[in-house]
Amino acid sequence: MTIDWGIIGESIPLLAEGLVVTLQVSALSAVLGLALGVVFGLGSLSRSRPLRWLVMAYVDFIRGTPLLIQIFLVFFALPMIGIRFDEFWAGVFALSLNASAFVAEVVRGGVGSIEKGQTEAAKAIGMRHSQILVYILLPQAYRQMVPPLTNELISLVKNSSLLSVISVYELTRAGQAIISVHFVPFEIYTLLAVYYYVLIKALSWLSVQLERRLPTW
Amino acid sequence: MVAAVIQVQDLSKSFGDNPVLRGVSLDVALAETVVIIGASGSGKTTFLRCLNRLEEPTGGSVRLDGSPVGEASSERLSAAQRSQFGFVFQRFNLFPHLTARDNVAIGLEKVRGMSRAEARALAEEELSRVHLQDHIDKRPAQLSGGQQQRVAIARALAMKPRVMLFDEPTSALDPELVQEVLDVMKDLAEAGMTMVVVTHEMSFARDVADRVIYMEDGVIAEQGPPDQLFGAPKSAGAQRFLRHLSHD
Ligand SMILES: Nc1ncnc2c1ncn2[C@@H]1O[C@H](COP(=O)(O)OP(=O)(O)OP(=O)(O)O)[C@@H](O)[C@H]1O
Numbered sequence: 001m002t003i004d005w006g007i008i009g010e011s012i013p014l015l016a017e018g019l020v021v022t023l024q025v026s027a028l029s030a031v032l033g034l035a036l037g038v039v040f041g042l043g044s045l046s047r048s049r050p051l052r053w054l055v056m057a058y059v060d061f062i063r064g065t066p067l068l069i070q071i072f073l074v075f076f077a078l079p080m081i082g083i084r085f086d087e088f089w090a091g092v093f094a095l096s097l098n099a100s101a102f103v104a105e106v107v108r109g110g111v112g113s114i115e116k117g118q119t120e121a122a123k124a125i126g127m128r129h130s131q132i133l134v135y136i137l138l139p140q141a142y143r144q145m146v147p148p149l150t151n152e153l154i155s156l157v158k159n160s161s162l163l164s165v166i167s168v169y170e171l172t173r174a175g176q177a178i179i180s181v182h183f184v185p186f187e188i189y190t191l192l193a194v195y196y197y198v199l200i201k202a203l204s205w206l207s208v209q210l211e212r213r214l215p216t217w
Numbered sequence: 218m219v220a221a222v223i224q225v226q227d228l229s230k231s232f233g234d235n236p237v238l239r240g241v242s243l244d245v246a247l248a249e250t251v252v253i254i255g256a257s258g259s260g261k262t263t264f265l266r267c268l269n270r271l272e273e274p275t276g277g278s279v280r281l282d283g284s285p286v287g288e289a290s291s292e293r294l295s296a297a298q299r300s301q302f303g304f305v306f307q308r309f310n311l312f313p314h315l316t317a318r319d320n321v322a323i324g325l326e327k328v329r330g331m332s333r334a335e336a337r338a339l340a341e342e343e344l345s346r347v348h349l350q351d352h353i354d355k356r357p358a359q360l361s362g363g364q365q366q367r368v369a370i371a372r373a374l375a376m377k378p379r380v381m382l383f384d385e386p387t388s389a390l391d392p393e394l395v396q397e398v399l400d401v402m403k404d405l406a407e408a409g410m411t412m413v414v415v416t417h418e419m420s421f422a423r424d425v426a427d428r429v430i431y432m433e434d435g436v437i438a439e440q441g442p443p444d445q446l447f448g449a450p451k452s453a454g455a456q457r458f459l460r461h462l463s464h465d
Pocket residue numbers: 232235237255256257258259260261262263264
């Protein structure tokens with residue numbers, strides 16, 4: 001087997017374009033997924049039983065179905081009820097919804113692990129349940145939530161490659177485009193693996209830095 | 218006689234089928250300091266927690282200034298009611314992510330609806346009252362146990378409670394830090410605060426208490442002025458308990 005070094009040299013800049021889209025999709029989905037996930041996580045700890053039930057059912061559905069199906073559902077089903085996105089935003093939306101369920105579980109676990117005395121002290125000065133969640137428990141859980149949230153972010157970045165199936169021109173899709181012209185699957189998939197690997201190593205490193213910077217007490 | 222601030226009627230509490238309080242009745246007068254003593258497991262903590270509804274009693278009633286506690290229709294109301302009782306925990310339970318000042322200010326801001334600036338200014342005042350004016354910007358982990366407990370007292374006092382409840386406030390402290398906390402409590406009693414204090418600090422009980430209550434197996438087995446209860450306890454249980462205590 002001979003390796004086509006020339007095509008690798010040509011592909012590096014071509015793939016960079018896809019990498020930018022992967023970064024955009026991942027960053028947008030991470031922010032949206034985090035925001036939704038925190039809301040869902042707190043919802044799952046709320047005093048309202050219907051709300052808790054709704055969030056738990058949602059989380060259960062997301063965790064119990066393949067992401068690929070969720071992507072297709074967002075891409076094909078939502079237009080049928082009149083909601084239309086281009087591929088890029090459909091992809092962001094699908095990844096965000098998926099991530100939010102996992103983030104909700106992290107938030108739930110983090111907030112739930114804070115010692116009971118904290119809730120009692122806050123109750124004793126007259127704080128309401130929702131205030132206790134937001135001002136007392138959640139801030140104390142930030143630091144311990146960083147490692148599991150990093151894992152979710154890493155999954156999200158890897159999962160973004162699935163958006164190639166709805167023709168989002170992200171890293172994987174960009175690679176496939178080169179393959180279809182030059183038929184060099186081994187070279188390109190290897191190159192893609194390196195791109196993803198470096199990206200994910202960089203994220204892990206950033207996460208450790210962030211965790212170090214968050215205050216302890 | 219002045220109307221009681223707290224009226225407890227036949228209060229009972231069971232955890233599953235374990236009856237922990239079995240009919241406790243007690244009136245506490247305005248500015249009175251009541252000290253509760255009793256063996257471990259006799260129900261002292263549970264009693265205090267039933268007063269401010271950290272624990273839901275199984276039966277009986279608690280009234281504060283004549284109004285029933287725990288019958289509020291909404292969460293907002295019951296939270297407001299709870300803040301009429303200042304509660305000081307054995308293990309302080311300060312919020313570790315907040316400075317001393319913000320530990321005190323957060324209730325003023327979120328519960329009393331003060332502006333942040335107002336709340337912080339008042340918090341500073343409350344901390345000065347417990348002699349912590351030089352430590353307002355420290356986090357709990359940077360404070361000694363005695364200082365932490367004084368922050369906790371300031372946090373409770375800032376809410377302007379009608380009554381202060383203390384659950385063994387010095388039992389988690391190193392011996393040399395106990396007095397600074399007892400001094401603050403004594404000042405508070407002398408300033409006319411109504412207080413219910415669970416403690417085994419006999420010097421405090423002798424000095425400060427108007428009345429001492431001895432609890433046993435979820436009931437008040439004996440009560441009276443400190444001189445009488447410590448000097449000549451009538452019940453066999455109190456005699457035994459006090460004998461044990463003086464041998465420690
Ligand atoms: N949340 C709970 N669930 C079940 N049982 C409990 C609970 N809280 C207290 N108890 C039980 O109630 C009894 C009385 O406990 P309580 O803490 O009121 O006693 P105490 O007089 O404060 O004791 P101590 O001096 O050790 O603090 C104990 O047998 C305890 O095991």
